[in-house]
Amino acid sequence: MRQWQTLVKKELLGNFRDRKWIWVPIVLILLAVMDPVSNYYLPQILDAVGGLPDGAIYEMPQVTGIDAITMSISQLSSLGILIFVLISMGTIAGERKSGIAELILVKPVSYTAYIMSKWTALLALVLVSYIVSMLFAWYYIGMLYEFIPIGDFLLLLFFYGLWFILVVTLSIFYNTVFRSPGLVAFSTIATIIVLSVVTSMFGQKLNYSPSNLSNHALHYLQTGDISGALIGSAVTTISICALLLVWSIYIFQTKEHAS
Amino acid sequence: MMSILSVTGLRKEYKNMTAVRGVDFSLPEGKCIALIGPNGAGKTTILRILAGLLKQTDGAVTFSGKETNADIRKFIGYLPQYPVFPSWMTAREFLLFSGEIAGLTKEEAARRAEDLAEQVGITNALDKRISDFSGGMKQRLGIAQAIIHSPQLLLLDEPVSSLDPIGRRDVLTLLERLKKEMTILFSTHILNDAEEVCDELLLLHDGEINEAGSMEALREKYQTSVIEVEFQENRQRYLEKLKQLPGITACTLERQIIKIPVADIAQARKEIFQAAAEENWPIIGFNLNRASLEDLFMKAVKK
Known part of the structure; x- marks a missing residue:
């Protein structure tokens, strides 16, 4: 436990000195806020660039708060995940490749503490950035469209957050498998894409798939009832994360820590 | 003589080569032992196996009086040939970190960090970022981190090969001093360095130990x-x-x-x-x- 704390502290300090604690939240806020805001100002933007041709009738669709937060989520789901993968791809692989890991792992460090500290520190950065960006989105959506009830919003925040926990855990897993950060990033993204494609192909059968989390959560916002599918997806996601962590630790223990 | 560590039938095979072909040796306690051999003889591989970074293909490493499955990393300090530090840390932060993950309390680690910085001569640079360190200073910091938890056996991989004559002299003097507190095994391909501080030699060639013994005995034999x-x-x-x-x-x-x-x-x-x-x-x-x-x-x- 104490080792874990020491290791987490080192990771957090490293991320802080890297300015990751500054740029990651800022980029995420931009991603989350951009679409709802630009959508709101679309008429003005159109006017500013010359407007629609005379006679064109364009009816602005009525955008609800839920529509707006869906825009934020779709940005976070694509570019947001890309950023999370980029900041996590070298957390272990890079340390092993450079040789820093050699100095750490030669000390009586438990491999579990090492992996868990990486996971914790990364998760802290990812979740804080995610929550802050969503809060910004919630605030702007409230100002421009309508406020989503705070309870509903928190539930969305929780369930959709599980998806990011899965992304981080996947990345940690591939970090223990591969020594090359590029390969880690590729495998993580490939896995996420495959998961999404397979889920949308066999949607009915894979209703509990982690990549359905956002759909189910948004569905909850619309209907107001927590479906079994939402809970199911959440449980699947948490289970996969736990499994991946245990597996990562196992792989790491059997690996050699120098080339 | 008590041996602190003994190795029997140690082999290490990689996919397409055998780096270590069944070596046996033991390290007498309190001595300074040089692992000598040309480049590619398998020195680094042996040290990494002893440090627990690599797993041997075959053979056993026993630390005196310890169970074979005990975590022997506690008793070992290790400095790789090209140590890479988290360069965004200061030397003090890194020493504290190393001490704490090795099981020292915060206070102990802080005290050891001060002590060791003085011993290796980086007191003035203790609060500088490691990225600003010269090669010689990094090597000193490397030694300090390797012994922060007062290990019984210190493993050094080519500790002086990359240093200038002054740095080399300093490190050798330091080893001379550390010899009194712990057993030291260091690899080198520079024979003079070995001759200067070591009591015992292990001559490694092509993954095999060709000769082992005290400096005197070897001299006599090949006189x-x-x-x-x-x-x-x-x-x-x-x-x-x-x-x-x-x-x-x-x-x-x-x-x-x-x-x-x-x-x-x-x-x-x-x-x-x-x-x-x-x-x-x-x-x-x-x-x-x-x-x-x-x-x-x-x-x-x-x-």
Whole structure:
């Protein structure tokens, strides 16, 4: 436990000195806020660039708060995940490749503490950035469209957050498998894409798939009832994360820590 | 003598090569042992196995009095050949971190960090970022982090090879001092470094240990000395004459000096002096060279 704390502290300090604690939240806020805001100002933007041709009738669709937060989520789901993968791809692989890991792992460090500290520190950065960006989105959506009830919003925040926990855990897993950060990033993204494609192909059968989390959560916002599918997806996601962590630790223990 | 660590039948195979081919040795407690061998002999592989970074293909490593499945990393300090530090940390932060993950409390780690910084001579740079450190300072920091938890065995991979003469001198002096507190095993391909601080040698060649023992014992075993005689004139003629003396098998003329490798110094010297006195040889120099570690090494390797 104490080792874990020491290791987490080192990771957090490293991320802080890297300015990751500054740029990651800022980029995420931009991603989350951009679409709802630009959508709101679309008429003005159109006017500013010359407007629609005379006679064109364009009816602005009525955008609800839920529509707006869906825009934020779709940005976070694509570019947001890309950023999370980029900041996590070298957390272990890079340390092993450079040789820093050699100095750490030669000390009586438990491999579990090492992996868990990486996971914790990364998760802290990812979740804080995610929550802050969503809060910004919630605030702007409230100002421009309508406020989503705070309870509903928190539930969305929780369930959709599980998806990011899965992304981080996947990345940690591939970090223990591969020594090359590029390969880690590729495998993580490939896995996420495959998961999404397979889920949308066999949607009915894979209703509990982690990549359905956002759909189910948004569905909850619309209907107001927590479906079994939402809970199911959440449980699947948490289970996969736990499994991946245990597996990562196992792989790491059997690996050699120098080339 | 008590041995702190013994290795039996250690083998390490990689996909397409065998780096270590079944070596046995033990490290006597409280000694400084040099692992000598040319590049690619398997020194780094052995050290990494001892440090727990690599897993051997076969063979056993036993730390004295410890269960084989105990975490022996606690008792070992290790410095790789090219240590890479988290360069965004200050030296103090890194030492504290190293101490704490090795099991020291925060206070102990802080005290050890101060102590060691002074011992290795980086006190002034303690609060500087490691990215600003020179190669020599990094090596000192590397040694400090390796011994922060007061290990019983210190493993150093080529600790001085990349240093300038001053840095090299400092590190060797430091090792001389550390020798009193712990057993040291260091690898090097520079024989003089080994000769300077080590009591024992392990000669490694092509994944095998060719020779092991104390410096003295090895010297004795491979004792061949070279008599160097310098003549004022007619070197070629005396070369022929020397060759005919009993007990002298070969001699060569190198840069005006005749070199005579001999097994029995006393006998050869007598013969040479006798002949010289009788025929009044114009000798202007006579020198006796004992085998250097390098000759010894070449011999053991070629065996």
